[in-house]
Amino acid sequence: MRAHRRLRESLGVYVLGRLDGDELLTVQAHVARCRRCREEVAELAVVVELLERTRPTARMARRS
Ligand SMILES: [Zn+2]
Numbered sequence: 474m475r476a477h478r479r480l481r482e483s484l485g486v487y488v489l490g491r492l493d494g495d496e497l498l499t500v501q502a503h504v505a506r507c508r509r510c511r512e513e514v515a516e517l518a519v520v521v522e523l524l525e526r527t528r529p530t531a532r533m534a535r536r537s
Contacts, residue, residue, distance in 0.1 A: 477507065484510060488517040 487500045
């Protein structure tokens with residue numbers, strides 16, 4: 474499925490919350506129907522959360 478392959482490349486951006494407009498709607502609609510992509514999004518979300526946690530943010534820098 475061509476749409477599936479193309480959308481998978483957008484999932485990372487989607488998880489980061491960087492998608493908007495038509496692309497965001499397209500990915501959301503696909504993820505809602507596609508279990509594979511939902512699982513992919515869930516896995517990516519875990520990775521992103523870990524990265525966010527380990528990355529020194531401005532807020533954490535100010536606290537230390
Ligand atoms: Zn899919």
